[in-house]
Amino acid sequence: MTDVTDRPWLDEGLSPRERATRLVAAMTLPEKIEQLHGNMDTIDIYGLANQAQDADEMEQLASQIRVERHVKANDRLGIPRMRITNGPVGVGMGDGTPSPPATALPMTIGVAASFDPELAHRYGDLIGAECVHLGQHVLEGPGLCLHRTPIGGRNFEYFSEDPYLTGVMGVEVARAIQSHDIIAMAKHYVVNDQEHERFRNSVEVDEDVLRELYLLPFEMACKDADIASVMSAYNRVRGVYATENRYTLDTILRQEWGWDGYVQSDFWSCRSAAGSLNAGMDLEMPDAKWLNETNVTNALNDTSLEIQTVDRALVRRFTQMFRFGHFTTPYAPTEIPAAEHGRIAREMGHAMAVLLKNDAGLLPLGVDAGRVLIVGMDSFATKACQGGGGSSKVDPLYTVDPLPGTQDVLRELGSDATVALFEVKRDLSNLAQAKAEAADADVVLVMAGVIATEGADMPAPEMPHDQARMVAELLGCNERTVVVLKDSTPVMLPWIDDADTVLEVWNQGAEDGHVVAELLWGVANPSGKVPTTYARRVEDLLHHDDPVRYPGTDEGEGWPTMRYTERLQVGYRWFQANDIVPLFPFGFGLSYTTFELSDVAVSGSVADGEALTVTATVTNTGDREGAEVVQVYLGIPVEGQPPKRLVGFAKVSLAPGASEQVEVVVDPAATHHPFGVWDTAAHSFQVRPGAYTVYVGTSSEDTPHQFPVRVS
Incomplete structure (x- = not known):
């Protein structure tokens, strides 16, 4: 039994938030400031990044920041060293010198290609287990930005071009990681869809586009996975750095979504002391360039920062540490079962x-x-x-x-x-x-x-x-x-x-x-589907020959501004809205066997507040075992909406000659707002009356089964 007389925050009978509040109340100001930041030696990351001319030089840059990914322990108060490791494609650069080795998993884009939420859960489960083996507390992932363009440097660690597919997979990865009492961290919040001038660029995006595309996977992770942490991005959002953007960090995350986790800066994305804390950032990583004793004390003295704001940041993070038992879990790294985990990675790779x-x-x-x-x-x-x-x-x-x-x-x-x-x-x-x-x-x-x-x-x-x-x-x-x-x-x-x-x-x-x-050699049958459209020509891409969209233009402010003027037309929505035939469409993928969809039906009435239920019988008409993905898209009868949006899917594995009925539920009340469009005046998602169309098939282009749905 832990003696809680002198340390009441260790009383496990209290809620995590109550424990965090009592802990912060017992801290001195220097102790509080020491817990606001990581403890890597500060380096000139901006100067180094500007020197990098190609991927090889960026790799050399990364090799310089492989150590000390942690927040210091406080023995007087019983606060453990908070050990942080990067993700999201496995346990990456973790806390240690050198960074501990782990299982090198397939890239996140492959997880999305599987179109299999169960596989995404297995992926996160393996990552969470290896975090435990290595004694880490936080995994910086999953990455939830979209593949707005195919040239994005971090597309490999993001899922897809579609917000719903990204959200479904991200939720499962996060849930699985956190089932191991490891904090998962959704990143990079928000519109960090390109690496070009990431320390300087600004993204201008309409509110409905932000809500329906780029925020949607984060909303799903916060609401459906109860993810413990969010990482704020490098870029500016409408001219304001993401780490200082109160609208995204507080108004949306806290007030509208009701999320109660903590926000960590991306490494060196923090740009101020008072400004970042006031906006809703809670932890600077990996060093104390801004949230150091001098800056924080000066800000408190000149009242640009209040002590209650400092306390708020600490309570948010400690609440999650108490939630996952980090104060009582001993640091005892164990050996990763390399062969067993490699076998799991091998099996997952087949389905991608x-x-x-x-x-x-x-x-x-x-x-x-x-x-x-x-x-x-x-x-x-x-x-x-x-x-x-x-x-x-x-x-x-x-x-x-x-x-x-x-x-x-x-x-x-x-x-x-x-x-x-x-x-x-x-x-x-x-x-x-x-x-x-x-x-x-x-x-x-x-x-x-x-x-x-x-x-x-x-x-x-x-x-x-x-x-x-x-x-x-x-x-x-x-x-x-x-x-x-x-x-x-x-x-x-x-x-x-x-x-x-x-x-x-x-x-x-x-x-x-x-x-x-x-x-x-057919030991396994490929069953993945295209998660991001393959274009036939460079000229068919939304950013081609349009510097306003990418790489941005200097509008007299001294930094490049990228305007998402394509609005909702991203990925397959761009190709369909502009009548461009892709090389390989979103959702497409062949097999060593063949399938047939039959008895496709839609039931339910959105007008009566019900969910729609799509059913279909899938038959393996070939001579090999294989898997098919039934995909459900929705046509929204609102001006400016693209022809289709993905609203549901189900993957089924079948022996030769076998049939199975699959069911996809499309609930208007779901966190991905399948029927909703953002109403800027009402400041909420709205379901508009009209004649909707449900499309059912096996890719975004192959949807032969169509059903009208009236919403009144």
Whole structure:
């Protein structure tokens, strides 16, 4: 039994908030200030970032900030050292020197591609478990910004272009992380959809667009996952830094959503002492550049800051620490079961892969494949494609490269096929030799892609080092060629019409070699769907040749301002609203089997306040086990709305010949406001009367089942 006479905040019979309030009341001012910030040595992050010219230099920058991610302990008061680790693609740069290694998971974009909330929960569960193994308290993730453009440097750690899909997956990841008594942190709040000039840029966005798209996943995480923390972004929102924006940090988060967690700054995104605390930021990370004793004391003395505001910030964070038992959990790191967690990552990787083309029926390959050649550049064909440069990159416990991984799988299948590797140099100086090797093989596996990085957007949505030319020339060498894409984000595929077999696996992480081989040889059936639209041409993208939208223009204020003038037309909504045919639409994905939807029906009456229930029978009409995703979209009869919005989906796995009825409930009262449009005058979501249309199918473009729904 803990003696609480001198430390009443340790009384477990009190609520977390009561305990936090009593703790803060017992603190001296210096002790309070020490708990307002992290304790990394301050560095000139802005100067270093300005020096970085490319992804490699950003990686070097990140290597300088791998240590001391914590808030100090206070032994007098029994406050533990608060250990913080980055996410959201695994346990990234955690507190320690060096940062502790963990399982390198597939990228978050792959989680969205699975269209499987249960998989998202498993993903978060593994991350939460490894946080416990490593003695961490906070996981900085999930990332809930949208893929507004395919060139976004952090698309790999965000889910998708769609706010509902992003929200569903983010909620499950957060719930699973917090089930381990680890604080999850939604980031980067808000409209941090690009890395270009992220320390300076400002985003101008209409209120209805902000609410219906960019805030929606955060609203879902706060309300449905009861997420404990939110990370404030680097950028300005309508001219005000996100860490000083009282409208987003207080009016929306606290007053409107009723959320009671704490707000942490992104690393070095805090820009003031009084301004940030007054706006609603509660913890500066990773150092005390602003919330140090001098600044906070001066602000208190000149009354630009009140002590009650300092107390409020501390109570918010301590409440969450008490909620998850951090004051009584001993620091006792244990070994991560690498093999077990790698097996889980391997299984999840199968369901994330998207089969884009299989025109010749080449996949799955047979065990009698003969001489197999893996060909491509080092990061994709030679090494496991961990992906995701920057602070979220995981120091892997182990990796499985493509060659040994393929050999392992063929051995397990009892195949006598042989596998060779040819590494194409980045300057393509040995491409002629690669083509000769490809012509001499029985099966060619061309591995190519892109690894995006925090801190820098891609200059164009293209694979670097002229890989498109490499792929195009290799495609002409052997009819039995499979293109395996390992991308952080969809890119241009100018050679696509010459390829009959294309598999997108994303950046798979530690188990890359095994996952890809098991997919190619049919040990697993790919069941992923496109989470962000592949454009056929660069000219089809919303930001092309429009600097107002991206990268922004200086409107006389000294910083670049990006105006989201496309409004609600983001992702598939942009393509549909502008009658642009995409290369591969949102929600699209093939399988090694085939499916049929039948008996599709809609019941319920929104006019009577009921939820709509969509039912459909899915039948596996092929000869292999596989999974299909039934997708439900809604057409809103309000001017300015795009043709369709995703409002529900259900994934079902079926044996050959089997059928199953799936049910998707679309509730007007749900936190994602499926029928709602933001009314700026009423300052709330409203359901407008009119003739709505429910679309049911297997992608945003393939919705043959349509039902009118009258809302009065």
